[in-house]
Amino acid sequence: MMHEKKRLHPIAIVIHMVKRLKQGPFLALVLLIAIKEKTGDPFVDWSPLFLFLLYAMFAGYMSWRRFTYRLEEHNMYIEQGIVVKKKRYIPFDRIQGISHSSGLLQRLVGVVQVHIETAGRQIDEPEVILSAVSIEEAKQIERAVHHQKRENMFIEIEYKTDIVFTLRFRDVLFLSITSGGVFGVIAAIGAFLSDFDNFIPFERLNIFFRVDDTASTLVFLLVVLMIAYVLSVIGHLFRYMNFTVVKQNKTITITTGLLQKKSISTSIERVQAIAVKESPIRYLFGYVSVHLIHAGGALDDGKHGSLVLFPLVRKNEVTSLVATCFPEYRLHNSFRSLCTRARWRYMLRSLYKVMLIPVITIVFFQRFETLLLLLPAVHVGYRSYKRAGVALEREQLALRSGWLTIKTVYMLKQRIQSFTISQSRMQQRARLCTVHATVMPGIRKKVVDVDEREAKAIYEWFLENKE
Structure with missing residues (x-):
């Protein structure tokens, strides 16, 4: 026709x-x-x-x-x-x-x-x-x-009855308050000021903020931060208001937005993996976010291949909610911790990243108090070690890593496109490996310093019945 x-x-x-x-x-x-x-x-x-x-x-x-x-x-x-x-x-x-x-x-x-x-x-x-x-x-x-x-069944967004998840207003408010979008707003403000510096009478601001006055400069920076924070909160409120997830047959439909309403429909067959992110502040209150790694573009104007399924959800509700949408996945928290040989490597790697700062300040300025920076660096490395882990089940592999934001990726065996093991000379001496799992081109998850025998067991599991 x-x-x-x-x-x-x-x-x-x-x-x-x-x-x-x-x-x-x-x-x-x-x-x-x-x-x-x-x-x-x-x-x-x-x-x-x-x-x-x-x-x-x-x-x-x-x-x-x-x-x-x-x-x-x-x-x-x-x-x-x-x-x-x-x-x-x-x-x-x-x-x-x-x-x-x-x-x-x-x-x-x-x-x-x-x-x-x-x-x-x-x-x-x-x-x-x-x-x-x-x-x-x-x-x-x-x-x-x-x-x-x-x-046979056509999806009509306006008449949904099978609603899986709805983001309440208090959760939207908490999500907006704890978002990290303030830095992007600050960058946008800086770009605006750099382009229009000749049109804005900055010289008049010297009446209130003198360049040689440290206190006034700090107040000015604080005001800019507060404005950026408020704009970030408002932006997240507009984006995640009326957030609803609906499942019908093999289709997941997500509707969101206040001023700009969006309706996103994606097939379950396109989902390659499920990622759970735990940020520090939200994790203290028992909240996490769930994302879909799907074979497609940025349907919600976010990162390519990533789609927000639950922007904010109670951690004890994640397993049941995901099982409603994707019964083949089993989200859990029973991870096998890394061996003790990896602990010192995680702590030393964290030290290497900040070691240059105290060395420069001691050599040129004799500021020995900067050595205190090594203490939080050691804590960050230890936290990364404690949170990293792998979990292998019959048809599912889960990898978890991170230090500030912990990211856990659950992958079905038939969705994993490639699995590789790498080993440096130092890792070879400690009988450790780095495992990489790729679910689609450009998107992969890795865990560093996994026990050599455990990494080989995962590799054999991946090759088993794999044609």
């Missing part, structure tokens, strides 16, 4: 325009330099900015005009490109996941953005993004894909 060619909603012109403005940092920097040299004529001074805006508007219109898509019986046909026209056929059976998101612009006109993840996609290959289609059209695409995959 052949369908006619369709275009995106006209709001896509504005969306493409905004993307052009965001994706032109070099051109924007050139324009800023041109604007700074004032001639006294406003038309001449601001003409580069006007030209850049006209270019963004023209590019946004042409991107919308030249983009068409068509649903056929077994595939989707897409044409796009402003200068060079590209044609692309996407078979429905190669579509692995479909996610929806609706930002402010989409919600104003009642449309959604459809993000289609395809199998076999290269890391540098663009995914399929329909930036503005009607809700009914998005459902039609999903129906066509599920029909091709012989799934």
